[in-house]
Amino acid sequence: MKVRIDVDACVGAGQCVLAAPDVFDQRDDDGMVVLLVENPPAHLEAATEHAALLCPALAIVVDR
Amino acid sequence: MENLERVVVVGASAAGVTTAETLRREGFTGSITLVGDEKALPYDRPPLSKQVLAGAWEPERTLLRPDSAYLDQGIGLTLGSAATALDLARRTVALSNGEEIGYDGLVIATGTRPRELPFGHDLAGVHVLRTVDDALALRGDLLRSASTVVVGAGFLGTEAAAAARLLGLDVTLVDPLPLPLVRQFGDRVASTIASLHEERGVQLRTGVSVAALHGEGAVSGVELTDGTLLPADVVLVAIGAMPATGWLTGSGVPVDDGVVCDATCQAADGVYAAGDVARWFNPHFGGLMRVEHRMNATEQGMAVARNLLGARIPFAPVPYFWTDQFDAKIQAYGVFPAEAEMVVVHGELAERKFVAHYLAHGRVVGVLGWNMARQLRQDRQLISPATAG
Numbered sequence A: 001m002k003v004r005i006d007v008d009a010c011v012g013a014g015q016c017v018l019a020a021p022d023v024f025d026q027r028d029d030d031g032m033v034v035l036l037v038e039n040p041p042a043h044l045e046a047a048t049e050h051a052a053l054l055c056p057a058l059a060i061v062v063d064r
Numbered sequence B: 001m002e003n004l005e006r007v008v009v010v011g012a013s014a015a016g017v018t019t020a021e022t023l024r025r026e027g028f029t030g031s032i033t034l035v036g037d038e039k040a041l042p043y044d045r046p047p048l049s050k051q052v053l054a055g056a057w058e059p060e061r062t063l064l065r066p067d068s069a070y071l072d073q074g075i076g077l078t079l080g081s082a083a084t085a086l087d088l089a090r091r092t093v094a095l096s097n098g099e100e101i102g103y104d105g106l107v108i109a110t111g112t113r114p115r116e117l118p119f120g121h122d123l124a125g126v127h128v129l130r131t132v133d134d135a136l137a138l139r140g141d142l143l144r145s146a147s148t149v150v151v152g153a154g155f156l157g158t159e160a161a162a163a164a165r166l167l168g169l170d171v172t173l174v175d176p177l178p179l180p181l182v183r184q185f186g187d188r189v190a191s192t193i194a195s196l197h198e199e200r201g202v203q204l205r206t207g208v209s210v211a212a213l214h215g216e217g218a219v220s221g222v223e224l225t226d227g228t229l230l231p232a233d234v235v236l237v238a239i240g241a242m243p244a245t246g247w248l249t250g251s252g253v254p255v256d257d258g259v260v261c262d263a264t265c266q267a268a269d270g271v272y273a274a275g276d277v278a279r280w281f282n283p284h285f286g287g288l289m290r291v292e293h294r295m296n297a298t299e300q301g302m303a304v305a306r307n308l309l310g311a312r313i314p315f316a317p318v319p320y321f322w323t324d325q326f327d328a329k330i331q332a333y334g335v336f337p338a339e340a341e342m343v344v345v346h347g348e349l350a351e352r353k354f355v356a357h358y359l360a361h362g363r364v365v366g367v368l369g370w371n372m373a374r375q376l377r378q379d380r381q382l383i384s385p386a387t388a389g
Helices: A015-019 A042-054 B014-025 B068-072 B132-142 B155-166 B187-199 B294-308 B373-382
Strands: A002-005 A024-026 A033-035 A060-063 B006-010 B031-036 B075-079 B083-087 B092-095 B100-102 B105-108 B112-114 B148-151 B171-175 B203-206 B210-216 B218-224 B229-231 B234-237 B241-243 B259-261 B266-268 B271-273 B278-282 B287-289 B320-325 B328-334 B341-348 B353-360 B363-370
Touching: A002 A033, A015 A024, A015 A042, A015 B373, A024 B373, A042 A060, A042 B014, A042 B294, B006 B014, B006 B100, B014 B031, B014 B075, B014 B294, B068 B075, B105 B294, B132 B234, B148 B155, B155 B171, B155 B187, B155 B234, B155 B320, B171 B218, B187 B203, B187 B320, B187 B328, B187 B363, B218 B234, B259 B266, B259 B271, B271 B278, B271 B294, B294 B320, B328 B373, B341 B373, B353 B373, B363 B373
Parallel strands: B006 B031, B006 B105, B031 B075, B105 B271, B148 B171, B148 B234, B171 B203, B259 B278
Antiparallel strands: A002 A060, A024 A033, B083 B092, B092 B100, B112 B241, B210 B218, B218 B229, B266 B271, B278 B287, B320 B328, B328 B363, B341 B353, B353 B363
């Protein structure tokens, strides 16, 4: 699995961090998404996909 | 649900698309038909009043999924046709193209329609904003505008006023309430929003209503109830939205400011609702709730798909929403009743970097952050359910 983020589209909702805290974080100053793991291991794949689905700004793309 | 072979989702926006995709992700192998009244492929609405209006994004960038995603997932699209009637007994939906489609499970996700003023909408230059066509038409007129009036200082009106001002336009924002977004966030946050808009050059005319729109063929001015005549060649009417439930009249589906649902978002046998149109019992806050926010469309679409498949799980979210205006990113979790007491807990209101908690009956029911996203997310957990009170 490979994860891409679109910081330009990100609205800083933090839903990805709630869904997959080992894969995503938010910048301190503006809350924009930070990708912690570009290729999440198998045990984080479901949470990562859930984060992508939840994102209200469609700022996370997951390629399998 | 037993014998679920055909699912029809009426409404091809965020809630409808999420419902259809979640059905597939959860292993549903029957047919899925997604019906939308617009011709465009399903797209996202929040950027319309932000990036699209400002010209930063082409409309294609708002697509919810690439074209191929529907075919790949076996989701049938019937676009450019509105649902016109529902027959609960025969389990059929009639469409404006003359088709009638049968279902075992139906999802109502028809969203809302903009509320209009009782006059003036026949004049050129008078706009509402809900669809991508609306946004492009409004942007086209704004680019030629000498003076723009935005009627209604809710989320849409304040965002559009900010976008128009960033285009360098002369913008006046009118609302009968004393402050922008006061009904949503209370006096102190609303005052801060008012200051932001005034500093950035938006002329605020609050505490006064629109009496008439003037013009011959095209709008030329907005008359206020105090007698003021504001010159205007573009008017955006952003005075709220109404659930798009006209097609359900007489069907037997309960409608009262939205499709009335139980805690599992079910409205009738085999019929569920999701997104802006759904008014369901949210057990987290102990009341009927209808939420016109983007996050809810996704979460409720997921919940409805699972419940259609038999999960029967109450949908009990903590609502989340955000608005971007000038350099302000305002985000909120929970509910913000008028009687709630607002307390700034982190940062400073005057510095426009803070998190505020809203308390009702001694418990936190909402948290709001202004340019403080990370802290806000951490405070979300403080919102306590109604049952804890």
